[in-house]
Amino acid sequence: MNFPDLHSWNLDYAAAVALQRRLARQVELTNRLPERVRRVAGVDVSYRKRGDIFYAAVVVLDFPELRPVEVASWQARVDFPYIPGLLSFRELPVLLNAFRRLRHRPDLVLVDGQGIAHPRRCGLACHLGLWLDLPTVGCAKSRLTGEGPEPGFAKGDRSPLRQGGEEIGAIVRSRDGVRPLYVSPGHRIDIPTAVDWTLACCGRYRMPEPTRLAHLETNRLRREDEARRSGS
DNA sequence: GCGACAG
């Protein structure tokens, strides 16, 4: 897998928005998953509120066992600020570098953030899917845009997430009674299938196993690095 | 101008 150098986007707000509009046209919303999905990956990024060092991790699990089979990570300084709608410009570079260290190519990637449930239909999951040329799903813990009714109480209950006339994702109950997830396609997958895979990857926790484990790994890395720094 | 706003 080869990746261009992304250390500096060198983009202002208008240019980033323009780029997203172009990228959104390349997003595919039809299923292009292999007949048999054997490996599902989850990605996440962690950092301090007041700190520019980002820790990214990608965890690959086998399916349907959902056992971790490989972990890759990367850390780097990030200067791009958090701007609602431009999250991918902040987290994508360090994430791609973590992916670059991966030996096994996953069949599907679950992302902590939105897919097409984004003002310009180009959330982090879409941007990552396009870069990696892989099917991706956005599994966000909260809403960025769109509206929809509260889904039922039971695990698996869902309701459509819409913006204007279009359906951009689903509000999904991943466990009984928990706050729902905002699921939307990232790339090469449709909405119902994105929901199916999200639920298929959920164990006894609110977050799907791939992103949940990536989150744990990312926090472990940060604690480790911070301890290493204060001790030297 | 005002409110909303993934992580």
Place this chain on the structure above:
DNA sequence: ATCTTGTCGC
């Protein structure tokens, strides 16, 4: 995302 203590519920 992170900060941060105790507290409510299974």
